[in-house]
Amino acid sequence: MNAELEYAVMKSHAEELRRAAAEHRRALEASKSHKRRSLFAKFLSA
Numbered sequence: 879m880n881a882e883l884e885y886a887v888m889k890s891h892a893e894e895l896r897r898a899a900a901e902h903r904r905a906l907e908a909s910k911s912h913k914r915r916s917l918f919a920k921f922l923s924a
Contacts, residue, residue: 905921
């Protein structure tokens with residue numbers, strides 16, 4: 879139960895969540911356009 883390690887893990891996890899949220903937001907914005915199907919296919923293949 880190393881507090882420093884826990885903090886580092888928590889920080890990297892928060893970073894992952896932020897990155898995922900940003901990608902999701904971009905995907906939502908793009909899906910409003912007409913390129914929805916190709917973006918969805920790209921998202922699935924990623």
